[in-house]
Amino acid sequence: MSKEKLKLAFYWAASCGGCEIAVLDINEKILDVIQIADVVFWPVAMDVKYKDVENMPDKHIDVCFFNGGIRNSEQEHMAKLLRQKSKILVAYGACAQLGGVPGLANLSNKKEIFEKVYKQTFSTDNTSEVVPQPKVEVREGVLEIPEFYDTVHTLDQVVDVDYYVPGCPPRPEGLIYGITRIHKKIIAESGLKKAQE
Ligand code: SF4
Numbered sequence: 001m002s003k004e005k006l007k008l009a010f011y012w013a014a015s016c017g018g019c020e021i022a023v024l025d026i027n028e029k030i031l032d033v034i035q036i037a038d039v040v041f042w043p044v045a046m047d048v049k050y051k052d053v054e055n056m057p058d059k060h061i062d063v064c065f066f067n068g069g070i071r072n073s074e075q076e077h078m079a080k081l082l083r084q085k086s087k088i089l090v091a092y093g094a095c096a097q098l099g100g101v102p103g104l105a106n107l108s109n110k111k112e113i114f115e116k117v118y119k120q121t122f123s124t125d126n127t128s129e130v131v132p133q134p135k136v137e138v139r140e141g142v143l144e145i146p147e148f149y150d151t152v153h154t155l156d157q158v159v160d161v162d163y164y165v166p167g168c169p170p171r172p173e174g175l176i177y178g179i180t181r182i183h184k185k186i187i188a189e190s191g192l193k194k195a196q197e
Contacts, residue, residue, distance in 0.1 A: 006062040006183055009041035009053075010092075011082055013075035014102040014152055015068030019093040020044045022169035023065075029176050036183045050078070056085050063182055065092040065165075065175070069102045070153040073134075074146035083159040088182065094168040096155040101168075103152045110150045 012020055026033065040061060041048050064086035070076050083089050094100035105113060114131045118124065134147045155161055165174055 006037040006179065006186070007040045007060065008037050008179070009061045009064040009082065009086065010039070010044070011041070011064065011066050011068075011078060012044055013066065013068030013078065013096070013155075014071035015093070015095050016101060017044075018169040019067035019095070022093075022167075022172055023175060025172040026176055027172075029172070033176065033179055037179055050081070053078075053081055053085055058084055059087045061086040062186070063088045063090060063179070065090045066155055067092045067096050067169075069095045069099050070149070070155065070158050071102060071105075072146040072148050076149075076153075076158055079155060079158045088162045089155075089159065090163045090165055090178070091155040091161045092165045093170050094166060097164045097166060099152055099154050103154075106151045110148055114148075 010020065010023060039046065040056075041053055041064075061082070064082045066079065066082060066089060068075070070079055091097045095102055099106065108116075118126055118131045119129055132145060132148065134145060136143045163178070165178065167174065
């Protein structure tokens with residue numbers, strides 16, 4: 001664990017975005033957070049690429065707050081990658097923890113969802129009955145999009161999770177409390193380690 005500031009990451013999978021807004025709800029407390037932590041990955045707020053995470057050494061991120069369930073192959077890939085690159089992985093919010101609102105889609109399967117969304121709704125104009133495919137060949141090459149899974153999974157159904165922060169969305173106070181406590185724990189551990197050397 002780094003003896004300087006904490007390295008934090010935030011990621012948004014199958015989510016409504018509310019958990020990301022809840023992070024912004026810490027308002028001026030952000031000034032306290034930046035005293036003890038740097039954000040190294042946060043796609044919704046920073047110009048970062050997945051390659052930036054792939055290039056990090058394993059366990060480079062101290063704490064990753066992961067919100068949303070796992071609905072498609074891209075989200076599964078990122079859950080596994082962020083697990084590999086993070087010392088602590090937090091299932092942040094009801095969707096990551098329990099499936100939440102996206103998990104209600106598990107009342108239907110992929111075929112039923114595609115039938116409804118791409119063919120049957122009142123406003124749909126899709127006489128060719130085209131539905132999304134993971135790979136499509138066009139003149140310029142092969143276009144790829146993430147594979148849509150049959151069901152939504154919770155984060156801990158895909159990777160090991162260290163902590164859970166409940167709520168829809170979680171209270172901002174919980175985020176500040178969690179970051180502060182983890183930072184204090186790390187400082188204490190680092191002091192103990194030095195004393196033993
Ligand atoms: Fe949105 Fe609630 Fe899920 Fe957070 S837990 S992503 S606020 S639905």
